[in-house]
Amino acid sequence: MGSGEANPEAQRAAPAPARPAQTRASAGNALESARILVRDTGFEDDDWQGEFIRWTGADPFPALSSAAALDLENTAQAEDIAPAFGRIALIRIAFPSHTDGRGFSLARHLRLLGYRGRLRAAGRILADQYAMARRSGFDEVEIDRALAEQQPEEQWLFRADWRSHDYQKRLGRRPRRALSVAAHRRDTEAPPAAPRQAP
């Protein structure tokens, strides 16, 4: 599994130049990174090397010329962002607490409005909520190291079967059609070696 070289500060600081490619990691231990991605296959280091732009809702995308990553509060209005979907490669929605479920509905709303890019849930999320996140339209979950230590990989893998036992699927509730392209690709291919970034 690819692993970044674990310099989270560089990634957090804004604005940081997007790095062209990923450096090969020496030790493949995802836990060494402060930012851990949880996917159906388990823990990975974050492969997104670009910056995240904080969406304030006021000025629509002055900085967005090409595909970018957007940081959203869970109070954001999906409709406001819809006009720019084509220019966004990744949306990261903050989960301030595991008892605050707004992010799930926001994700679903974005998907229903046609967002097909990568969608990430980040923050205080429990392993037991992984299936909810995936079913709401998220591709992945981002947690910090402390949370990953407290809730190790097996606990997340235990819920990686999010496609089974899904009443919504049985009720024919889509947005599966609108689900992200990235997710489909990941389902059928090995994890990509390079970060998915627009040219």
Added chain:
Amino acid sequence: MARAFRPCVLTANDLFDGAVVYLDPDGAWTRRPGAARLLEDEAEANRRLAAAAREDAIVDPYLAEAVPASDGRPKAVHVREALRATGPSNYDHGKQAGS
């Protein structure tokens, strides 16, 4: 509006069966209300509470006001605590069944 400190017992529920437990004079958890330690010093009570909050085998610790009964044992002030110390009033299913 800070309320003046009153003597109290430190109580919680047991993680495994939910039973009411009290901190005893040896610092262990007892199920017998009469064996609870009456905490009369505010700083000590708070210290004990903070320590209990980190314990894994008990749940929801808190300080419950109590007064010494004639035999010197702590006695609940509030009806809620009196019921916790005995059990429900409709059946002898709580602590009243055992003692």
Added chain:
Amino acid sequence: MYRYDSFDRDFVRNRVAQFRQQVERRIDGSLTEEEFKPLRLMNGLYLQLHAYMLRVAIPYGTLDSRQMRRLAHIAERWDKGYGHFTTRQNVQFNWPRLKDVPDILDALADVEMHAIQTSGNCVRNVTADHFAGAAADEIADPRPTAELLRQWSTDHPEFAFLPRKFKIAVSGSPVDRAVTRAHDIGIRIVRIADGELGYEVAVGGGLGRTPVIGSVIRKCLPEADLLPYVESVLQVYNAIGRRDNKFKARIKFTVGEHGIEAFRDRVEERFRLQRKAFGGADRALLERIRAMFAAPAYVQAPTGGFDAALARDPVFRSFVDTNLHPHRNPDYAIVTVSLKAHGATPGDATADQMRVIADLAERYGHDEIRISHEQNCVLPHVHRRDVPAVHAALREAGLATANVGLASDIIACPGLDYCNLATARSIPIAQGIARRMKERGDEREVGDLKIRISGCVNACGHHHVGHIGILGLDRAGVENYQITLGGDGTDTAALGERTGPAFPAEDVVPAVDRLIDTYLELRSDDDEAFLATYRRVGMQPFKAALYPDSASTAGS
């Protein structure tokens, strides 16, 4: 009745496996109590005053003999030999041990039952009219709709962490026996065009410390739009419901703060999107579910024995008077089994009593049992010729109390005897009033009187909608009770009005006594019920009876 298919079965088993793992993680310390709590609550496990409490869902209050026997078995094996039936069509076990709970859940799964979403800030057990599929006045059986909603809401990925809990009730009859207007969403089946059925949808009802009667958000929703519409309501609520203050977090406050019009606009906007997201599988499923709720194969036989027993036996007569309701098939009756013997804990049934009810359902009742929000059991389909035999068997088991709808048929929440949030006891008050009614010996003469008791402002005992409502409060560590009059939980819904200062525990029974005396003096004739008299004469005479010493009875 709805039967699980392999999907439902696997789902429930899988949830038990998850919870078993979560319990292990709690016990080994990898989950803290703060993290475990929402997970155990999602599986119906509370921590009460003296022990854990497991709340098991009885979806829309329907169960069969096998399920009832399993509840009896659980009560004996893992609890203290009884269960408590609640106003929300659940059954609560008051003494399970944490490590046994996964086993209990497996035992429930064997009979297609679970405790999922009976707690926590999610969509709770969907309730329905307890006479569903049997009542003479019904437009359509609400249970297929309730079952569809159950499946839709089960493990819904977006709605497990709402601002607050969310309760949905469905009624299929113009007479609202499901108290739909006191629910976050209340759904009533209505006729929209000839032959075609739809739903009237109300939102923002609720009891609790701020009782609100729900507002109609859609007068007639086509049947096919139910799930996308309800989902839209929940999405809007999830996004804009308050999370800063637990006491203002229910949807009734959201609707109140934004206004029903603005709330409706948001819902309709979302609904346009949502509608496209459901492809029709939900409607096909509803048809399949509906087939499972087909009427039982009614027996065609003379009802002879019934009339003979009625003529012969006054005890049977009084049972028939109060505990039978008209069935849509005139040869049949709906039989209510009162769990309110005078002096008993309202809603409690022992394992033996559960088995008696199960046997009777199997033998005489097309194997169907209902739990009513009034905390009684119902045999919805009993042929009239079998009612005498049912009555005799109930009598033998101490279950033939003929008091349904009378003053001793009291709803009472667990109160301070069990509940962690309580401010006063409810059960001993209910027991005291029922005993007093027995002493008075005139409760049949008094007639229709709904007494409802809650042990704190959360109003689980429906005191706001009791003709006489009693609310237990805490005054400096001592129990204290406030009385309200004139509440009504039916289609003429109204909230009770406070009489004045609260009473200490020992004065509550005498106070109720005086209220009943006053009513008997004031009623225009024997047919004028308590509520009608109250509505006619108002609060004043009752107030005067309650507070004889106070010169001025104005204000409180």
